[in-house]
Amino acid sequence: MRAACTDTANRLPACFFSNLLTAQIARDVASARKAGLASLASGPQQPITTTKAIALTNSTDFHGFKLNGSIVRALAEEKYLTPTPIQAQTIPLVMAGRDVIGIAQTGTGKTAAFALPILHHLAAHPRPLVRKSCRILVLSPTRELSGQILDSFRAYGRHLRVRAALTIGGVSMGAQVRTLIDGLDVLVATPGRLLDLVQSNAVRLGEVECLVLDEADRMLDMGFIHDIRKIVAKLPARRQTLMFSATMPRAIAELAAQMLREPVKVAVTPEATTVERVDQRLIRVDRAGKPAALIGVLRNETIDRALVFTRTKHGADKVVRGLLRAGIAAQAIHGNKSQNQRERTLAAFRKGEVRTLVATDIAARGIDVDGVSHVVNFDLPNVPETYVHRIGRTARAGAAGVAISLCDSEEVGLVRDIEKLIRMSIPVSGRRQAHEHPPKLAAPHIVPPRPAASAPHKRGKPRRSDPARRDRYREQPHENPDAIAAVRFLQRPLPPRSNIDRRPSPWAGHSKGS
Ligand SMILES: Nc1ncnc2c1ncn2[C@@H]1O[C@H](COP(=O)(O)OP(=O)(O)OP(=O)(O)O)[C@@H](O)[C@H]1O
Ligand SMILES: [Mg+2]
Numbered sequence: 001m002r003a004a005c006t007d008t009a010n011r012l013p014a015c016f017f018s019n020l021l022t023a024q025i026a027r028d029v030a031s032a033r034k035a036g037l038a039s040l041a042s043g044p045q046q047p048i049t050t051t052k053a054i055a056l057t058n059s060t061d062f063h064g065f066k067l068n069g070s071i072v073r074a075l076a077e078e079k080y081l082t083p084t085p086i087q088a089q090t091i092p093l094v095m096a097g098r099d100v101i102g103i104a105q106t107g108t109g110k111t112a113a114f115a116l117p118i119l120h121h122l123a124a125h126p127r128p129l130v131r132k133s134c135r136i137l138v139l140s141p142t143r144e145l146s147g148q149i150l151d152s153f154r155a156y157g158r159h160l161r162v163r164a165a166l167t168i169g170g171v172s173m174g175a176q177v178r179t180l181i182d183g184l185d186v187l188v189a190t191p192g193r194l195l196d197l198v199q200s201n202a203v204r205l206g207e208v209e210c211l212v213l214d215e216a217d218r219m220l221d222m223g224f225i226h227d228i229r230k231i232v233a234k235l236p237a238r239r240q241t242l243m244f245s246a247t248m249p250r251a252i253a254e255l256a257a258q259m260l261r262e263p264v265k266v267a268v269t270p271e272a273t274t275v276e277r278v279d280q281r282l283i284r285v286d287r288a289g290k291p292a293a294l295i296g297v298l299r300n301e302t303i304d305r306a307l308v309f310t311r312t313k314h315g316a317d318k319v320v321r322g323l324l325r326a327g328i329a330a331q332a333i334h335g336n337k338s339q340n341q342r343e344r345t346l347a348a349f350r351k352g353e354v355r356t357l358v359a360t361d362i363a364a365r366g367i368d369v370d371g372v373s374h375v376v377n378f379d380l381p382n383v384p385e386t387y388v389h390r391i392g393r394t395a396r397a398g399a400a401g402v403a404i405s406l407c408d409s410e411e412v413g414l415v416r417d418i419e420k421l422i423r424m425s426i427p428v429s430g431r432r433q434a435h436e437h438p439p440k441l442a443a444p445h446i447v448p449p450r451p452a453a454s455a456p457h458k459r460g461k462p463r464r465s466d467p468a469r470r471d472r473y474r475e476q477p478h479e480n481p482d483a484i485a486a487v488r489f490l491q492r493p494l495p496p497r498s499n500i501d502r503r504p505s506p507w508a509g510h511s512k513g514s
Contacts, residue, residue, distance in 0.1 A: 101260070283404060308375075
């Protein structure tokens, strides 16, 4: 099993706690009190019941929640000193047994927001385990996210006697079946493998007390909804249900409401807000000029780790080949890679041996990788919410980061959709042509001055009838939800930038883009 992170707080700027959190929590708690919590509680469909019984904490440390002492001890060891706003607001609600929809920006600690009160519940209400059953079921869209969530439960619950396990695709079912025989407190799963295990009678879901859907809007969209419905049909009607995400489109929220009882919606920031500390930029470029533009970005920026997103698996491989030809070490991760390859690739990225990881949207949600300084959208995503999640792989837990999107003429409509969703214009920084060679290298570790942002991007109604856009929707990869290895990225010191060969690129001018 992967080791859980233990020194998160060490790398956070002091202002993260002292300014952002304390001020934010104070503001949120004060305004929630003033409004009798009504401002926080605006469930999408069902009326919100009175919340008088629910005590909000204005505590700026974890003691105020009256969590089990063993959990507080584990948090101190993790160096979590201050609850984040989503934690401050949802932990008391979950402890009070409420159904919650929690919406908060990427990298703001939603995992602990549900894991801590769940662990408290398990400690406060011990029960003998029931064979082939679990008390808590946590579902997430990808293997690596499920693994990460399990790591978090294990880290926060390390001083409790909690039996937790993972059931994900791509690995042998036999070991998972054996793990389930004696029963579990917490089962973290991806939906497909869970249903396989249910169908083969390896697990029964009738004992579940609490269901968590992490990345809930993804879990309820077309790709997963059928599996989720089948799973929910096997759960007891009387249960607690928790849903978390950074985005929640209205249609999905309405669907979600059907699975919740008198839910409380906790929206720390307006839905789909991007983290302010992400320096977002747009580079207008011809399609064929994208490889050169990417090389320019990777050479001229001071990169700790870069995550490059492409729309397709084939596109990811092509980008990697181009980067290698340009002397930039890179590896790809996507659903067509074998389990072994994926694990090796993620391990290399985690250790800093490979600083550039090229990925499909399978890596867009939930992955918590320390030190990702840059996200580059080689292709713009055709689902606007995906942009929010992709760029949220940087600037996590109070850090800063850069998100650069390469936009060709066919993608202008996609940018408009994204800007509409995030309610801001992405500054345009320069334009590149296909024939341009990658710019000369800047001196090591000196960030070249950034071009001034040009006029804000003109907003307009998305052209849904645009044939190029329709094709893009058709091209949308249907990734196997279980497609990449479950790896928790450890925080390791980064090696020097020796893996980047600074010779001029032979790639520019040869590639036609991905
Ligand atoms: N109270 C805290 N103090 C310090 N660090 C924290 C705290 N809560 C969470 N973290 C750290 O913040 C990082 C982000 O947490 P997490 O992955 O839960 O974010 P998230 O909100 O679920 O993001 P995403 O929307 O991308 O899934 C993790 O490394 C976690 O260890
Ligand atoms: Mg998360």
